[in-house]
Amino acid sequence: MSQDFEAAVSGVGALAEPARRALYLYAAGQPEPVSREQAAAACELPLHSAKFHLDRLVEEGLLEVEYRRLSGRSGPGAGRPSKLYRRSAREVSVSLPERHYDLVGDVLASAIDESVRTGAPVQDAVLAVAQDRGRELAAASAPVPGSDLERTAAVLAEQGYEPHRDGDTVCLSNCPFDRLARDHVALVCGMNLGLVGGVVDGLGCDSVDAVLEPEPGLCCVKVRSR
Structure with a gap:
């Protein structure tokens, strides 16, 4: 949490x-x-x-x-x-399971700006911006000892993904963008892949990959040892 x-x-x-x-x-x-x-x-x-x-x-x-x-x-x-x-100017909201629609809004708004500026397809811009956000989350996280899987899971836990270890794979029990993912599967799953991949890259975890592997009841992305 x-x-x-x-x-x-x-x-x-x-x-x-x-x-x-x-x-x-x-x-x-x-x-x-x-x-x-x-x-x-x-x-x-x-x-x-x-x-x-x-x-x-x-x-x-x-x-x-x-x-x-x-x-x-x-x-x-x-x-x-x-x-x-x-x-105060502080905004407070609580959702169970944990959701981060503010992060979705930030990624999508930045991606649209990038698409308008460069002419890149929106889907490509979303992936690129999500990767950047993932790297930023990794850079802002407190150092955690352990394997690459454990370090990645610790950062994803801070973002509400509810990671759990299954052998050489980290599965994500919660999608922080669930409501949007139900209606916009390709867009949100691509953003999840970019975000998780950006976390892996930002942590310098060379022994694991973020992979798109949808499964009922789980987020569409997993982190797997190479």
Whole structure:
């Protein structure tokens, strides 16, 4: 399970508490940042309770804080700045099994741009961009000791592929782009092949290959020892 997924689950879980959820919805719905006092009054909560829950939402990355004098005055006698809360720019979504449609969108948008710029077929551009993204994922991953199969599996696990070892092969139990893959098989399977192949290449795993090998219940790509 990736750290991003765990963080998203934690953020969404923070909203399970009714008072915290009410405070978040109130702050998110205001055009300007709100004070503790404003939020407490709007949600009919004691001030100390509102303070606790607002700061918890900040810890989870769902709200951001700024300090500003509400009077608009400055200089001596203007009073201390108030602590104000606003919705953060962080986007949080959770799906089970894990999905990464944001990655699909990025790859496809970049591929279309490349196709328009160079005149290359879209399918070829998707493959090339996916390979580049796979290399970037490999470069950004923490070093993992072990065989080439184990190192590749560790990076793919971070992306929600749910890899498992079967002899000299790593099978992928989950396709992070499943809904799109059902309707656009050739396009998405080609992108998966490019992405996984890019991870293998980026890790310098010379003893394994990404292969297109569809099987019911699994992602269409496997990683196999040569």
